[in-house]
Amino acid sequence: MRGRSAVMGETTVRYKRLPSREPMDRPDQEVGLPVSAFSQMDVDMDQEPPNPSWKLSLPHVCVAIIAAFLFGYHLAVVNAPLEYIAFDLGFSGNPLAEGLLVSMCLVGAFFGCSISGWIADGLGRRRAFQASAVPMILGALFSAMSTNSHAMFLGRLIVGFGMGIAGPVTSLYITEISPAHVRGTYGSLIQIATCLGILGALFIGIPANSIPGWWRACFWISSIPAALLALGMELCAESPQWLVKQSKWAEAEYEYERLWGGANVKFAMAEISRLDKGDEIEHITFMDLLSKRYWKVVSTGAGLFALQQLSGINSVFYFSSTIFKSAGIHPDLANVCVGVANLTASIIATFLMDKLGRKSLLLLSFFGMGVAMAAQTAGASLSGSSFARVVLSVGGTLLFVFMFAIGAGPVPGLLLPEIFNSRIRAKAMAFCMCVHWVVNCFVGLMFLELLKQLGAQVLYTFFGFMCMAAVVFISRNVMETKGKSLEEIEIALLSGQ
Known part of the structure; x- marks a missing residue:
């Protein structure tokens, strides 16, 4: 028998015990353990099992x-x-x-x-x-x-x-x-x-x-x-x-x-x-995601993805070849440089993610991106092809890509499934990713026109401001999930911690 059955005074979870190499179509071996026994296991054990x-x-x-x-x-x-x-x-x-x-x-x-x-x-x-x-x-x-x-x-x-x-x-x-x-x-x-x-x-x-x-x-x-x-x-x-x-x-x-x-x-x-x-089993609809019960955590996820795109990452990728070309660097080499910076930072992030934590990496990443945008803004304000302009523009571009890949790039996709409880996890991820694609397309469509109307200096200033706004948003709304099980995270969120 599979599923759960209610017993007077106690809820019992019934499931069949299967060794790891045993085929799934063997005859049922039912084991019924009270939920209270399961819930008490981590209390009864002297210590948690090894990782x-x-x-x-x-x-x-x-x-x-x-x-x-x-x-x-x-x-x-x-x-x-x-x-x-x-x-x-x-x-x-x-x-x-x-x-x-x-x-x-x-x-x-x-x-x-x-x-x-x-x-x-x-x-x-x-x-x-x-x-x-x-x-x-x-x-x-x-x-x-x-x-x-x-x-x-x-x-x-x-x-x-x-x-x-x-x-x-x-x-x-x-x-x-x-x-x-x-x-x-x-x-x-x-x-x-x-x-x-x-x-x-x-x-x-x-x-x-x-x-x-x-x-x-x-x-x-x-x-x-x-x-x-x-x-x-x-x-x-x-x-x-x-x-x-x-x-x-x-x-x-x-x-x-x-x-x-x-x-x-x-x-x-x-x-x-x-x-x-x-x-x-609770059937979640789209409107449920917007309800008071789930809105805070869903809006946090959607906000993270929106700020990720409003930081200007796509404009940097699209415009990097032009920046490098103005510095006398071949566009193909520019793509390689940007790709290497992206990959190197992504590898470093694998070692830092479970040491520094998600929230710390996000704060470090967006702050570093804001600094990089300030460098690019300063470079855009200089005329000609001076050494300072080349260093600020090219260095700012590579630093921006590096800092993005170390936190703002990989963390939201990992953090959001952690903070969404199991009832809404799949649908809330889909909703937040839709926000990601909408903002992505909006920035892509508007970037060249805004660049023409406002100029690089004003546009980079806006992107830098959004990076710093992300730092404030993360500080106030994002919890640290490093080293916690999904159940521990959900309990912490439910208790308002």
Whole structure:
């Protein structure tokens, strides 16, 4: 028997006990333990069990971050061969069409993101990954075989839809399967995988300069990691948090044993049962996220993503080639410099995430970005190509990218699934990511016009102000989650700590 049954005077959780290598279709062995016994386990034990081995959960995380790699790859895949795609498909010299080639992916991502929470809650995290892989494969193949601009735009839209589903689910899944002591490190791997995807796309696109039609191969190649993601998820564990929401306690225990080891199963189940008191599954709607009960934490998440984009990160990425070119540095070298700064800081963040903590890294990151924007503002105010202007502009750009990647880039995607309770986690992540995409598109559409109307100095001043506003916002609204289990975080938020 699975699920939960109410007994007079006591709620009993009934689940079947399965060894880690035992098939799931064996006859039931039911074990009924009172919720009170589960909840008391951490009190009865002299000390908590040792930290689970990271080696058990790492393979599952490595499969999941393939989605982040694809995210970075598809964002950058059209950068190198853009002019060749435009020439072959007949829209060369049309800036609107070239802009659509990039932005259609973002439009698709918004729509995919808007339903990702419902897919993740309805099908489970593993099936959501597989669902996201299908449009990424089909869209890539569609783009590779396109013979006109309309087919290419459709292919990019389909790919973006898959990216939008995968984005929130990746953060969600890694947060839910990771032991508390390495959850920050694992969360940073998402940013590293995204950076590697961007660099991989730029590297694979190099032959487009000498091999006619090579851009088609760039899209063909992307279907391989998408297929690996779909197949790999067949071997990965399902999120125990999701299984408990479905009242599948036996499977949740089995997956915890796969992910954390047998010594930690009872403690993990006790942690979950501290919050799950046998209530019926609550169906969350979009309007529920805006209710008084959830609004504070949801608005904190949405605010973090909005401030992340309003800091000016995309404008720095888009405008970095021009800045480096004015300093006499080739645009290709500029892309490499920015990519190396991004990747280096992302690697450093993996070591700091579980040492300094999420809140500390966010504060350090946004403050450093504000300083970098001040340097760029000072550089923009100088005339000519003086040494000081070059140092301030180029140095400010690299410092901004570095400070972004060390905190403001990777932390929100990790922090939000931690602070959202299990009832709203998937849908709240989808909502906040939609805010991310809306603000992203708004900044992208308005940047060049604002740059023309206001000038770089005023625009950089605004971005610097938003970075400092983020420091104040984080100081007042974000709690530290380092080293805490998801259940401990939820209890702390419920108690108003």
